[in-house]
Amino acid sequence: MNTTNKFRFGYSKGDRNGIFLFCLILIVGVGINYWAFNPSLKSQGINELTKVEDSIQCLVDSLKIKQSLESQKVIYPFNPNFITDYKGYTLEMTIDQIDRLLDYRAEGQWINSKADFQKVTQVTDAWMKEYGPYFKFPEWVVESGQRKSNSKTINSLTYAEKKDLNTVTASDLMEVSGIGEALSRRIITYRDKLGGFVDILQLKDVYGLKYEVIENLKERIALKSPVKVQKKDINHISVLELSELPYFDYEQARVIVNFIKLREGVDDFEELSKIEDFPNYKLDRIQLYLEIKE
Secondary structure: OOOOOEOHHHOEHHHHHHHHHHHHHHHHHHHHHHHHHOHHHOOHHHHHHHHHHHHHHHHHHHHHHHHHHHHHOOOOOEOHHHOOHHHHHHOOOOHHHHHHHHHHHHOOOOOOOHHHHHHHHOOOHHHHHHHHHHEOOOHHHHHHHHHHOOOOOOOOOOOOOOEEOOOOOHHHHOOOOOOOHHHHHHHHHHHHHHOOOOOHHHHHHOOOOOHHHHHHHHHHEEOOOOOOOOOEEOOOOOHHHHHOOOOOOHHHHHHHHHHHHHOOOOOOHHHHHHOOOOOHHHHHHHOOOEEOOO
């Protein structure tokens, strides 16, 4: 038997070479695969490039998230007379603009139009174009603006000569055009129920007292001694405390407090408009007793 070309265990030299070549290819393949999927074997330059790419991607992702959140931001219609520091900040007002508004309101003056707001705060035309459409004034203010162009306001008495709304008698009230015995009695009764008027705005809650008559009353009577109230934070008020304030009964107070708890607080009074049967038309008076602390 010829064993010259046989390898141990019966393999020939050709078989041996084939096995060796196969093993070599296998080793090279495993090495390439290991290098390709093992970051520790990559060069420093590749690592740095990857870090830069990751940073850029994170920035892009954060911008997308921010844009998404901004697109979801909801602005509810609001009365500009009740803009707080926080509300002004969310509306992109400057500190000076907010302070001008708060100082104006602290003097007992009211914003009754978009033109008034811009004149007082000195916000830009661009700001008014973006946020002005969300201004919501009470109906009686809107009616006032519509009628002022057709009528003149007669101020026959100076402020010093006018009587105080919180001390006038029924007889004093009946001297006002449009107020008879029934209306004068309702005003006095409502004043007693409140414990005194906090703001002349509350006359709107007297049944049968029309806007024109309120304007007539202002010509002869002013609120010289408004009741001072310690406003309560609506985000932390209890059901019982809220029900003891004007404009709410116990059931309404319970619904409002539960709504606020579920939302973990509100940032704006206009959010309460989502509550079924909430008296939105009384928001300006409600805020005489309540506030939202930052």
